[in-house]
Amino acid sequence: MEKDELLEFIGKGRSAVVFKMKHTNKALKIFFPTCAQIAKEEADIYRVLEGNVYFPRLYEAGDNYLVMDYIQGVTLFDCLAQGIELNELVIQQVDKALLSAKRLGLNPSDIHLKNIILLPEGKIKIIDVARFRQTKDCRQWKDLKKAFFKFYKKNFFPKKIPVFLLNFIAFLYKKVSFSLPVVYTLF
Numbered sequence: 001m002e003k004d005e006l007l008e009f010i011g012k013g014r015s016a017v018v019f020k021m022k023h024t025n026k027a028l029k030i031f032f033p034t035c036a037q038i039a040k041e042e043a044d045i046y047r048v049l050e051g052n053v054y055f056p057r058l059y060e061a062g063d064n065y066l067v068m069d070y071i072q073g074v075t076l077f078d079c080l081a082q083g084i085e086l087n088e089l090v091i092q093q094v095d096k097a098l099l100s101a102k103r104l105g106l107n108p109s110d111i112h113l114k115n116i117i118l119l120p121e122g123k124i125k126i127i128d129v130a131r132f133r134q135t136k137d138c139r140q141w142k143d144l145k146k147a148f149f150k151f152y153k154k155n156f157f158p159k160k161i162p163v164f165l166l167n168f169i170a171f172l173y174k175k176v177s178f179s180l181p182v183v184y185t186l187f
């Protein structure tokens with residue numbers, strides 16, 4: 001079989017490209033050459049999280065790759081883009097997942113909409129745990145939660161948001177130190 005028949009592209013982030021290994025329930029995450037060292041850090045963190053239902057299981061790790069459970073579902077980012085409605089149960093599960101990681105001595109970071117996957121039965125899984133050992137406090141999830149209750153849950157708020165707008169908000173939030181708390185005080 002050809003290589004491209006065995007791998008199906010599923011996603012790309014800042015540090016890696018991810019493929020589904022066809023005919024299996026596994027995903028292969030291959031890190032860009034400049035980010036290869038993250039493979040080991042992320043593998044170590046997955047080992048700490050082993051058995052935790054909110055995270056994929058790790059099967060194998062190499063110098064620049066990981067093999068883990070393929071999570072069949074839709075990232076929260078794509079839920080917003082496609083108009084798949086999110087409810088409070090999703091938020092509660094993410095809170096539980098992060099708490100369980102903290103209890104294992106980790107410091108969950110980089111929790112954003114593209115790193116949370118909603119499964120068809122309503123459960124969630126968190127991927128991309130490489131930054132779970134960073135020391136600085138990450139407030140992304142706190143801000144997202146506030147935005148959920150302050151805006152998203154309101155009837156007037158659109159449940160389907162164009163991708164360019166989602167990316168623009170993420171850009172402002174990250175690059176321009178856009179502070180959501182300032183926006184909240186305006187409403």
Ligand SMILES: Nc1ncnc2c1ncn2[C@@H]1O[C@H](COP(=O)(O)OP(=O)(O)O)[C@@H](O)[C@H]1O
Nearest residue numbers: 011012013014015016018027069070071114128
């Ligand atoms: N185990 C997985 N199962 C299903 N999709 C995944 C899995 N891991 C990653 N993805 C998809 O690939 C994208 C990039 O993966 P991610 O681990 O977040 O890379 P990066 O570390 O570069 O941000 C994710 O946003 C998601 O859409």
Ligand SMILES: [Mg+2]
Nearest residue numbers: 013114115128
């Ligand atoms: Mg990611």
